[in-house]
Amino acid sequence: MLYIGCHLSYSKGYEAMGRQALDIDANTFAFFTRNPRGGSAKTIDEADAAALRQILENNKFGKLVAHAPYTMNACAADENIRRFAREAMTDDLLRMEAAPNNYYNFHPGSHVKQGVDVGTELIREQLNTCLTEHQTTTVLLETMAGKGSEMGRSFEELRAIIDGVELQEKLGVCLDTCHVWDGGYDIVNNLDGVLEEFDRIIGLERLKAIHLNDSLNPLGCHKDRHAKIGEGQIGADALIRVINHPQLKNLPFILETPNDIEGYAREIKFLRENYSE
């Protein structure tokens, strides 16, 4: 079953996102748990959350992949920024229980000249503070393009973070095709090899979701500029191989391509036409 969707706006609440997903033939989606640039989150309307849960169940949706705000930086040098990161994640994980058993993806962060080792330790601390035994949500570390001092630029960096977390059963990884390509992993010519490397270093059982994006830039450029499917340097054929890969084909795929809602609907249709059960 192809589980595919895109980012939807949470501004009209949960049920509205479920209905919009149905409108564009999506059966998963992503949403920012709060304004992506930061700030406080809306209070959850329980009836609204219940209406979404019903839509998900009636239409056999795959796992949702919520996204933490971009301003969350667990490994900032500034303690105030790190405190916001901890408070936002703790609060978001409570709120995620309104739609239980889904995914919550976050960018590991930028170590801002403190170095990878300090960054790794700070991200571990954040996760050890925020994860709880009773949460039903799996928290996903996103593979990053390695822009500036961005952490998570290699599978090894993600593995080092995971190694220092106590509740590892609550952790997974979300692979962003634009980011890994920009990070130097050749998913165009050697998808099998990249997945073998992922398996050897992190373990494929931790791979829970895919951000499906084309990239404006060449392999290994560390730039992070997303393109529409087929309008970048990865290309449609390689992305079609990603959604059909036997080890990936049942994961939720989230489009983060530069599109309005009609553009997302077209990409979803195109990918469904190019998927074999």
Ligand code: FE
């Ligand atoms: Fe992201």
Ligand code: FE
């Ligand atoms: Fe992404």
Ligand code: ZN
């Ligand atoms: Zn990106």
